[in-house]
Amino acid sequence: MALKLHGVCAILATPFDSQKRVDDSGLRALVDFELRSGVHGITILGILGEVLRLSDSERREITRIVVDEVRGRVPVISGTGATGTDLAIMYSKEAEELKADALMIAPPRLAKPNDDALVKYYRDIAKEVTIPIVIQDEPSTYAVHMSPKLIARLSEIEHVEYLKLEDPPTPIKVSQIRNLIGDKLGIFGGLGGLYAIEELSRGAIGIMTGFAYPEILVNVYESFSQGRRDEARSLFYRAMPLIRYEAQPTINVAIRKEIFKRRGIIKDSTLREPAAKLDSDSLKELDELLSTIDSNILPSESKKISTITKQTNPA
Numbered sequence: 001m002a003l004k005l006h007g008v009c010a011i012l013a014t015p016f017d018s019q020k021r022v023d024d025s026g027l028r029a030l031v032d033f034e035l036r037s038g039v040h041g042i043t044i045l046g047i048l049g050e051v052l053r054l055s056d057s058e059r060r061e062i063t064r065i066v067v068d069e070v071r072g073r074v075p076v077i078s079g080t081g082a083t084g085t086d087l088a089i090m091y092s093k094e095a096e097e098l099k100a101d102a103l104m105i106a107p108p109r110l111a112k113p114n115d116d117a118l119v120k121y122y123r124d125i126a127k128e129v130t131i132p133i134v135i136q137d138e139p140s141t142y143a144v145h146m147s148p149k150l151i152a153r154l155s156e157i158e159h160v161e162y163l164k165l166e167d168p169p170t171p172i173k174v175s176q177i178r179n180l181i182g183d184k185l186g187i188f189g190g191l192g193g194l195y196a197i198e199e200l201s202r203g204a205i206g207i208m209t210g211f212a213y214p215e216i217l218v219n220v221y222e223s224f225s226q227g228r229r230d231e232a233r234s235l236f237y238r239a240m241p242l243i244r245y246e247a248q249p250t251i252n253v254a255i256r257k258e259i260f261k262r263r264g265i266i267k268d269s270t271l272r273e274p275a276a277k278l279d280s281d282s283l284k285e286l287d288e289l290l291s292t293i294d295s296n297i298l299p300s301e302s303k304k305i306s307t308i309t310k311q312t313n314p315a
Helices: 024-036 056-070 085-097 115-126 148-154 170-181 196-201 214-225 229-246 252-262 280-290 300-312
Strands: 007-011 041-044 076-079 102-105 133-137 160-165 186-189
Touching (some): 085 102, 133 148, 170 186, 170 196, 186 196, 196 214, 196 229, 229 252
Parallel strands (some): 102 133, 133 160
16 A cells, blocks of 8 residues: 555454453454544554554564454554564565555663664664654653654664654654654654644654544644644544543553443453553553543544444444
């Protein structure tokens, strides 16, 4: 697929059954839900996908299933970063062979800051692939801080075309990067969508997150990109209580899986260990929050999606 990534590229969770095995049918149902929600791309094998707890064979199977289910309707971006360059090259070449459309590559953990080593890491990977690369700038997980100047250097590497920016304050960093390189890199916001409006206002081209109500972000993005910015802001601010609650560090994966289960999209909200889980008070808080969603936040199109999903994929 000749592509230009943009819009809402949903980060996909990895559904597991009660025995903690990858749930193939749940994965297909989740892909189908995201597509019917109107997302512009699907990103797999990210932090929300619990990629660090997947075997190599599971990574390949997840890629195969998602590409097969998507059937070219939107781009599929595969996470292929690793602790070592050779391993990242292997993951990246496999993803391309399995027909992923782009690669999201996180940096390796380094003993101490070393910009030259990071440039070499991305350059060595880029030499082995032919599809676009999305740099993942997420220091809270990978403990690597990328300065705007380093990102400008990385933008000179062939195939490096996009950035997933999750180093707060993200709106300021969007401006800093654009001041250095203009629109040479397409910048996506992440962090659960917390700063989506500000990022878009400063020149981001989309939102790459695993928010469990993707149809809300789709409407925000499309309203914003079509010039209806007041409408986009209004919807975004009304959704903020849920966006904020979902984005809690350490438990955000658990919250999102629980919401997908309650929406009838997946059957089980199982996480792989070690994992931070929801306590009884969190579940009560989620009950209270979700009770307001249909009447206060979801556009009419989203209500139809939710109803259809519940009928076809009962929990």
